[in-house]
Amino acid sequence: MKIYNTLLASRKLEDVAPLDGRTVRIYTCGPTVYDHAHIGNLSSFIFADTLRRAVALSGHHVQHVMNYTDVDDKTIRRSRMEFPDDTPEEALKLLTDRYIGLFNNDLERIGNELTPITFVRATDAKTIWGMKDLITKLHEKGFAYIADDGVYFSIEAYKKSGKTYGQLLAVNAENTSEARIQNDEYDKESVHDFALWKKQKPGEPAWEFTLGGQDLTGRPGWHIECSVMSRQELGQPFDIHTGGIDLTFPHHENEIAQSTALEDDPVMARIFAHNEHILIDGKKMSKSLKNFYTLEDIISHGFDPLAFRLKILQSHYRSQVNFTWESLEAAQNLLNNLRAWADQKHQKAAYNKEASAPYADGFRAMLAAAGDDLDTPKALHSLTDLANKGEASGVEPEKFQALLNLIDRLFGLQLGNRPDITHAQKDLIAEREQARTAQEWQKSDDIRDKLKQQGVAVRDTANGPVWYRA
């Protein structure tokens, strides 16, 4: 299994071999839970989910951790608006609980597995303690300084210790944007310094914190969360850190700085893997352009959440996908065709001609593609190849079910758990066959119509009738 490493020192494909020789440890930057996730967010988690599936199928044990950012400017602002009568702490909890629930529900609907993942909240007591502890140590060693509005990380001190700030993106004066310099309104010593801890402002939730004899009661900065949660759950260095391409800088860069300032080893994670953004009609999704969609939008347009998953898997995670409704429709049609193929597992009478030898090879090809920097488009090609051969080469129900299970483990398209039709429907199909044999065309067509109303279509083949869900 190989995956592309975004670290500047690498920028190439690397083998995914567990650092500890046993378990591949993966950390995924999760959502900030202040609103519904949009489909761009979701695509990122489809990537992380598929990566874990591919690593596991390549034969490794996997430990996968994902966080919820449940305290930041947006969550606080929104919680105060929606729950003005509660304390800031309670309001924040109410709001983030709600959106964590909705987020998990979205993940399940797009076919992500939740059970293999350890979810951690930034506001978990353990996390809060860990953040205070790390900030305190950074401060003791001179990597953090106290300003009027909070505690900041000193990039200068980090550099002086001989480490590189700029492991993911070359950082220098030339490529610092105007906007960033203009927005540099905080009480920092240098533009790139970032907040480790923010002192409480009126109406904000806060946690007690004393540093250098000062009362700094307030809340953690964004980057420190991931440094602490990843280490608490996975240790350091761990194997793969994933996230959207936009998190490369500054978020992951800052994580690295925090996580390695006190260590001899400057490596936080061996591999950083980033997924590209999806575009809407060729443009980046943004609230200002009002071109973002949620899973609810997809469903209300009549599409299956798994069609969205398929759409995402149809392009490579490191290339931008252009999302259009037309392309989603194509994915939905393909999904329907794959489901019709999968439904043949219930119909051995029609398909029991030959052995399923090509199936083993077919799945091997999918796995090989997935192991090559998660080349899901290629893997899907192998899948459609197999599906197209299905009818010609015959289906042995038990082997077919086993194959579908493997395919599901890789793609999460849920092709293997599709139920059979009812006995009553099977009786109707048999009845129609009798009518056809007797050349009672009107009766046979009536039965076909009736079945169709129940969502079951029938086609007649040389081997007898075959149904599929229309």
Add this chain to the structure above:
RNA sequence: GGCGCCUUGGCGGAGUGGUUACGCAGAGGUCUGCAAAACCUUUUACACCGGUUCAAUUCCGGUAGGCGCCUCCA
């Protein structure tokens, strides 16, 4: 201002120095009682201009257009 990417047939999306994926959609056909599905065929694509080469969509240079990151962001 700095860095990087992209431009393929109706749509999406791979890939390759010469044999031209795949999916979706359209057309015709085989098959069928009719359908459907499947199968076959089909609409012969690689932004533009130069260059290298026996040969370029594929390599090099330039032009045009588009996109992303450098700031909260998946």
